[in-house]
């Protein structure tokens with residue numbers, strides 16, 4: 419029977435993509451700078467930009483810490499929620515995760531990747547609004563029509579929000 423680890427427990431693991439490092443409760447990881455210039459297909463061709471590989475390694479080590487804490491050994495599912503500005507290429511991340519778990523106890527683990535919508539705030543009138551893609555950054559504010567400088571309240575984060583273990 420799989421153990422479900424409470425969301426609140428894993429929610430403390432927040433990766434701040436903005437700072438290009440993983441700011442975690444358990445210490446800091448530096449990782450390689452984003453390459454940024456790849457589209458998804460190119461990324462798959464390269465299989466792993468160093469960025470996605472570093473992310474996958476960090477996520478796996480976080481998950482392993484949670485497993486250890488709950489006295490479990492096998493990861494069944496990990497859910498990652500990421501903002502559309504986090505610079506994550508989901509398919510590249512998935513490939514890296516599979517590469518890292520191959521031949522380990524976690525080989526069959528499912529990776530759920532959930533994209534979080536943007537939540538923006540207008541710097542002029544304070545209106546908050548959302549968007550599904552980065553184009554929202556240059557969409558007129560619904561309150562006052564301002565085009566630029568929207569403050570990102572949600573969209574740059576990457577969160578290990580849930581894991582299931584056996």
Ligand SMILES: [Zn+2]
Nearest residue numbers: 540543559562
């Ligand atoms: Zn406004």
